[in-house]
Amino acid sequence: MSDSIRSRAHVYVSGHVQGVYYRATTRDTARDLGVDGWVKNLSDGRVEAVFEGPRDDVESMVLWCHDGSPMASVDDVDVTYEDPKGESGFRVER
Template sequence: MNEAIRAHVFVSGRVQGVYYRATTRERAREEGVDGWVKNLADGRVGAVFEGDPDAVEAMVEWCHTGSPRARVEDVEVEYDEPTGIEGFGIRR
Protein backbone atom coordinates (compact mmCIF):
# COMPACT_ATOMS: atom_id res chain seq x y z
CA MET A 1 0.00 0.00 0.00
CA ASN A 2 1.16 3.52 -0.75
CA GLU A 3 1.57 5.97 2.09
CA ALA A 4 -1.84 7.26 3.19
CA ILE A 5 -3.12 10.71 2.25
CA ARG A 6 -5.93 12.91 3.59
CA ALA A 7 -8.37 15.00 1.56
CA HIS A 8 -10.87 17.41 3.16
CA VAL A 9 -13.67 18.04 0.67
CA PHE A 10 -16.35 20.74 0.59
CA VAL A 11 -19.22 20.07 -1.81
CA SER A 12 -21.75 22.74 -2.78
CA GLY A 13 -24.98 22.61 -4.75
CA ARG A 14 -28.10 20.61 -3.98
CA VAL A 15 -26.31 18.18 -1.67
CA GLN A 16 -28.39 18.16 1.52
CA GLY A 17 -31.57 16.12 1.80
CA VAL A 18 -30.67 13.99 -1.24
CA TYR A 19 -28.88 11.06 0.48
CA TYR A 20 -25.48 12.53 -0.31
CA ARG A 21 -24.04 11.61 3.10
CA ALA A 22 -25.40 8.06 3.08
CA THR A 23 -24.16 7.31 -0.42
CA THR A 24 -20.79 8.89 0.38
CA ARG A 25 -20.43 6.57 3.38
CA GLU A 26 -21.43 3.57 1.26
CA ARG A 27 -18.96 4.45 -1.49
CA ALA A 28 -16.12 5.21 0.96
CA ARG A 29 -16.57 1.83 2.61
CA GLU A 30 -16.47 0.15 -0.82
CA GLU A 31 -13.21 2.00 -1.59
CA GLY A 32 -11.74 1.12 1.81
CA VAL A 33 -11.36 4.77 2.79
CA ASP A 34 -11.57 6.03 6.38
CA GLY A 35 -13.08 9.35 7.43
CA TRP A 36 -16.42 11.06 7.84
CA VAL A 37 -19.09 13.12 6.06
CA LYS A 38 -21.49 15.73 7.44
CA ASN A 39 -23.90 18.50 6.49
CA LEU A 40 -22.49 21.98 7.08
CA ALA A 41 -24.52 24.93 8.36
CA ASP A 42 -23.91 26.86 5.11
CA GLY A 43 -25.68 24.21 2.98
CA ARG A 44 -22.57 22.41 1.80
CA VAL A 45 -21.45 18.89 2.67
CA GLY A 46 -18.02 18.40 4.19
CA ALA A 47 -16.08 15.14 4.12
CA VAL A 48 -12.67 13.84 5.08
CA PHE A 49 -11.15 10.87 3.29
CA GLU A 50 -8.00 9.12 4.51
CA GLY A 51 -6.26 6.12 3.03
CA ASP A 52 -4.56 4.83 -0.07
CA PRO A 53 -3.96 7.71 -2.52
CA ASP A 54 -5.80 5.99 -5.40
CA ALA A 55 -8.84 5.27 -3.21
CA VAL A 56 -8.90 8.80 -1.78
CA GLU A 57 -8.66 10.31 -5.26
CA ALA A 58 -11.49 8.02 -6.41
CA MET A 59 -13.63 9.43 -3.61
CA VAL A 60 -12.73 13.02 -4.51
CA GLU A 61 -13.75 12.31 -8.11
CA TRP A 62 -16.96 10.62 -6.95
CA CYS A 63 -17.89 13.77 -4.99
CA HIS A 64 -18.24 15.68 -8.27
CA THR A 65 -21.34 13.56 -9.01
CA GLY A 66 -22.46 12.23 -5.63
CA SER A 67 -25.82 10.64 -4.99
CA PRO A 68 -28.29 10.23 -7.85
CA ARG A 69 -30.55 13.06 -6.58
CA ALA A 70 -27.69 15.51 -5.92
CA ARG A 71 -26.77 18.41 -8.16
CA VAL A 72 -23.14 19.23 -7.43
CA GLU A 73 -22.04 22.74 -8.37
CA ASP A 74 -18.53 22.85 -6.91
CA VAL A 75 -16.01 20.70 -5.05
CA GLU A 76 -13.17 22.25 -3.07
CA VAL A 77 -10.37 19.98 -1.83
CA GLU A 78 -7.68 20.62 0.77
CA TYR A 79 -4.91 18.07 1.34
CA ASP A 80 -3.24 17.52 4.69
CA GLU A 81 -1.43 14.86 6.69
CA PRO A 82 -3.61 11.89 7.75
CA THR A 83 -4.64 11.79 11.40
CA GLY A 84 -5.32 8.06 11.67
CA ILE A 85 -9.10 8.00 11.49
CA GLU A 86 -10.51 4.47 11.58
CA GLY A 87 -13.73 3.53 9.82
CA PHE A 88 -16.11 5.83 7.97
CA GLY A 89 -19.15 7.47 9.48
CA ILE A 90 -21.74 10.20 9.19
CA ARG A 91 -21.28 13.08 11.61
CA ARG A 92 -24.18 15.21 12.74
Protein backbone atom coordinates in the same frame (compact mmCIF):
# COMPACT_ATOMS: atom_id res chain seq x y z
CA MET B 1 -3.84 -1.81 -7.35
CA SER B 2 -4.12 1.19 -5.03
CA ASP B 3 -1.10 3.27 -4.17
CA SER B 4 -0.29 2.33 -0.57
CA ILE B 5 0.91 5.81 0.45
CA ARG B 6 -1.67 7.13 2.90
CA SER B 7 -3.33 10.40 1.91
CA ARG B 8 -5.97 12.70 3.43
CA ALA B 9 -8.39 14.98 1.58
CA HIS B 10 -10.64 17.54 3.30
CA VAL B 11 -13.56 18.29 0.98
CA TYR B 12 -16.37 20.85 0.87
CA VAL B 13 -19.15 20.13 -1.64
CA SER B 14 -21.67 22.78 -2.66
CA GLY B 15 -24.85 22.60 -4.70
CA HIS B 16 -28.04 20.66 -4.03
CA VAL B 17 -26.32 18.13 -1.76
CA GLN B 18 -28.48 17.99 1.36
CA GLY B 19 -31.65 15.94 1.60
CA VAL B 20 -30.59 13.79 -1.38
CA TYR B 21 -28.80 10.95 0.45
CA TYR B 22 -25.40 12.49 -0.29
CA ARG B 23 -23.97 11.64 3.15
CA ALA B 24 -25.28 8.06 3.18
CA THR B 25 -24.06 7.41 -0.36
CA THR B 26 -20.68 8.96 0.49
CA ARG B 27 -20.40 6.66 3.49
CA ASP B 28 -21.32 3.57 1.48
CA THR B 29 -18.92 4.44 -1.35
CA ALA B 30 -16.05 5.17 1.06
CA ARG B 31 -16.63 1.91 2.90
CA ASP B 32 -16.69 -0.01 -0.39
CA LEU B 33 -13.29 1.48 -1.24
CA GLY B 34 -11.90 0.97 2.27
CA VAL B 35 -11.47 4.71 2.83
CA ASP B 36 -11.63 6.07 6.39
CA GLY B 37 -13.05 9.41 7.52
CA TRP B 38 -16.37 11.14 7.97
CA VAL B 39 -19.04 13.23 6.25
CA LYS B 40 -21.50 15.82 7.59
CA ASN B 41 -23.96 18.52 6.56
CA LEU B 42 -23.05 22.15 7.24
CA SER B 43 -25.54 24.85 8.21
CA ASP B 44 -24.74 26.79 5.01
CA GLY B 45 -26.05 23.95 2.80
CA ARG B 46 -22.69 22.40 1.91
CA VAL B 47 -21.43 18.93 2.79
CA GLU B 48 -18.03 18.55 4.44
CA ALA B 49 -16.05 15.32 4.30
CA VAL B 50 -12.64 13.91 5.16
CA PHE B 51 -11.23 10.93 3.25
CA GLU B 52 -8.15 9.10 4.46
CA GLY B 53 -6.53 6.01 3.01
CA PRO B 54 -4.42 4.86 0.08
CA ARG B 55 -3.82 7.80 -2.27
CA ASP B 56 -5.60 6.25 -5.27
CA ASP B 57 -8.70 5.42 -3.22
CA VAL B 58 -8.82 8.91 -1.69
CA GLU B 59 -8.56 10.37 -5.20
CA SER B 60 -11.43 8.10 -6.30
CA MET B 61 -13.57 9.54 -3.49
CA VAL B 62 -12.68 13.11 -4.43
CA LEU B 63 -13.65 12.41 -8.04
CA TRP B 64 -16.85 10.69 -6.87
CA CYS B 65 -17.82 13.86 -4.97
CA HIS B 66 -18.22 15.75 -8.27
CA ASP B 67 -21.33 13.64 -9.00
CA GLY B 68 -22.28 12.26 -5.59
CA SER B 69 -25.60 10.58 -4.99
CA PRO B 70 -27.95 10.15 -7.96
CA MET B 71 -30.31 12.94 -6.82
CA ALA B 72 -27.54 15.45 -6.02
CA SER B 73 -26.60 18.40 -8.19
CA VAL B 74 -23.01 19.36 -7.38
CA ASP B 75 -21.85 22.90 -8.20
CA ASP B 76 -18.35 22.83 -6.71
CA VAL B 77 -15.90 20.60 -4.85
CA ASP B 78 -13.20 22.38 -2.85
CA VAL B 79 -10.36 20.03 -1.80
CA THR B 80 -7.44 20.55 0.55
CA TYR B 81 -4.85 17.83 1.04
CA GLU B 82 -3.52 17.36 4.56
CA ASP B 83 -1.25 15.03 6.49
CA PRO B 84 -3.06 11.83 7.53
CA LYS B 85 -4.37 11.91 11.12
CA GLY B 86 -5.20 8.24 11.62
CA GLU B 87 -8.93 8.14 10.86
CA SER B 88 -10.42 4.70 11.41
CA GLY B 89 -13.66 3.56 9.78
CA PHE B 90 -16.10 5.86 7.97
CA ARG B 91 -18.98 7.59 9.72
CA VAL B 92 -21.75 10.12 9.15
CA GLU B 93 -21.47 12.95 11.67
CA ARG B 94 -24.44 15.00 12.75
